[in-house]
Amino acid sequence: MKRSRFSEEQIIGILKEHEAGVPVAELCRKHRVSDASVYKWKAKFGGMDVSEARRLRALGDENAKLKRMLADAMLDNVALKDLPGKEVVTPAARRSAVAHLMERHEMSERRACKTIGCCRMTVRYRSIRPQDEALRERMVALARERRRFGYRRLHVLLKREGHAVNHKKLFRLYREERLAVRRRGGRKRAIGTRAPIRLPLAPGERWSLDFVSDQFTDGRRFRILAVVDDCSRQNLALIADTSLSGTRVARELERLIARHGKPTMIVSDNGSEFTSNAILAWADKTHIEWHYIAPGKPTQNAFIESFNGRLRDELLNETLFSSLHHARAMLARWQADYNTTRPHSALGWSTPSAFAATFHPQRAPTLRLSNGSAPTPVAQPANELSKTAGSELTTG
Structure with missing residues (x-):
């Protein structure tokens, strides 16, 4: 203007x-x-x-x-x-x-x-932070090899290989590479006060058993019998077959006892295989205490349930099985990796095999109390299944 x-x-x-x-x-x-x-x-x-x-x-x-x-x-x-x-x-x-x-x-x-x-x-501002290309490449390679591992387990594996890196720095690199594990949807669980499960004091004191189901690429289904040592978290067996009866379970337990020794207690749910006459007769013959959790209470068998979740998340959901032979080979490979390589968070990021090796056989504590009585079971048994194996055989 x-x-x-x-x-x-x-x-x-x-x-x-x-x-x-x-x-x-x-x-x-x-x-x-x-x-x-x-x-x-x-x-x-x-x-x-x-x-x-x-x-x-x-x-x-x-x-x-x-x-x-x-x-x-x-x-x-x-x-x-x-x-x-x-x-x-x-x-x-x-x-x-x-x-x-x-x-x-x-x-x-x-x-x-x-x-x-x-x-x-x-x-x-211009960053002077190093790019750490070698660390990034190795972290990405491990994450692609083990798709369901988070940054904590990757951190343990990298430390084993000699990479001196802080977990916070690794988490930053982990986010920058967009390697976050996708969460799978799960069912809603009730929230309430629960009594903590008693921990065994030495390996071989208590085993947990459960079944996991999956299917082949042609639609046929098969089952997996999983056996876990509750103290060392070792996976003792992964038996896969299209049918697993109570007699087959007893036969597989005999093989495990010959290899690892006889446990003091075995914990399982109330499945028909575990409550069959073959299992009751086997428990009475071997004098092993068989504990049944309450019906509808899988949290009373938390160790094997947690293991089943890892098995399904890291192997079953990531693999297509073409045959029973293929499934058994993959299960054997994953079992060896789980026991000897995979770090376990509950064991201070040690492996189950390394943790079990820290126990001396002669110095392992027993489960007997000072008065000679047995300790309280891990969970309250079901009312209808609280009898001993011998009494159940007597009643038919």
């Missing part, structure tokens, strides 16, 4: 002369202006004094400033809506947002930082 060579005070003075009786033509000759300018001044400043004119000018300046602020705010709003992504929280995301505003909307660095509320020092 072209600035007038007359100030508001001078214009009001000229209009005062016109109000005093000086003709417009004489005012135009005297001040060297056109009559149109005089009439325009009269329409704008007629009847005003100097203070009112100054106030009008201040209002005009303030109005222009507000218009500029509104235009800037609208432009900033449009620019913010054009930002890629939803949240600008991390320093890297802030630097990317500032670069986008400067490139797409031709903003200055100062204005772009002000728009997103970012410090200019954050934008200008």
Whole structure:
């Protein structure tokens, strides 16, 4: 806008002369202006004094400033809506947002930082942190090999290989490589007060048994009998077959006892195989205490349930089995890896085999109390199955 060579005070003075009786033509000759300018001044400043004119000018300046602020705010709003992504929280995301505003909307660095509320020092900072390419490549390779391992178990495996890395730094690299394990949906579980399960004091004191089901690629189903030592968390057996009867279970237990020794107690659910006459006769013959959990209470057999979850998550859900021979080979390979390589969080990230090797056979404590009585079972047995094996054989 072209600035007038007359100030508001001078214009009001000229209009005062016109109000005093000086003709417009004489005012135009005297001040060297056109009559149109005089009439325009009269329409704008007629009847005003100097203070009112100054106030009008201040209002005009303030109005222009507000218009500029509104235009800037609208432009900033449009620019913010054009930002890629939803949240600008991390320093890297802030630097990317500032670069986008400067490139797409031709903003200055100062204005772009002000728009997103970012410090200019954050934008200008350049990281001197090493990239750790070798560590990243090895971590990605391990994560692809063991798809269901989180960063904690990967950290243990990397430490075994000689990589000296802090777990917090590894977690940062783990997130940057987008290696987070996808959570699988599970059923809702009731929340309440539960008594903690008693831990055995030495390997071989208590075994847990349970069945896991899966199917081949052609749709046929097969079952897996899993046996776990509750103290060392060792997986003693993974027997896969299309049918596993009580007689077969007793025969497999005989083989395990010949290899690992006889346990003091065996814990299982109330499945038909475990409550069959073959199992009752075998338990009575071998004098092994067989404990049945309460019906509908799998938490009373928590060790084998936890193992079944790891087995299904890391092997069964990740593998397509073409035949029974293929399933047995994969189960044997996974069992060896579970016992000798896979770190277990409940054992201080040691392996079950290494943890079992720390127990001396002669110094292993027994389960008998000072008065000679047996300790309380791991869980309250079912009312209808609380009898001993011998009494059940007697009643048929």
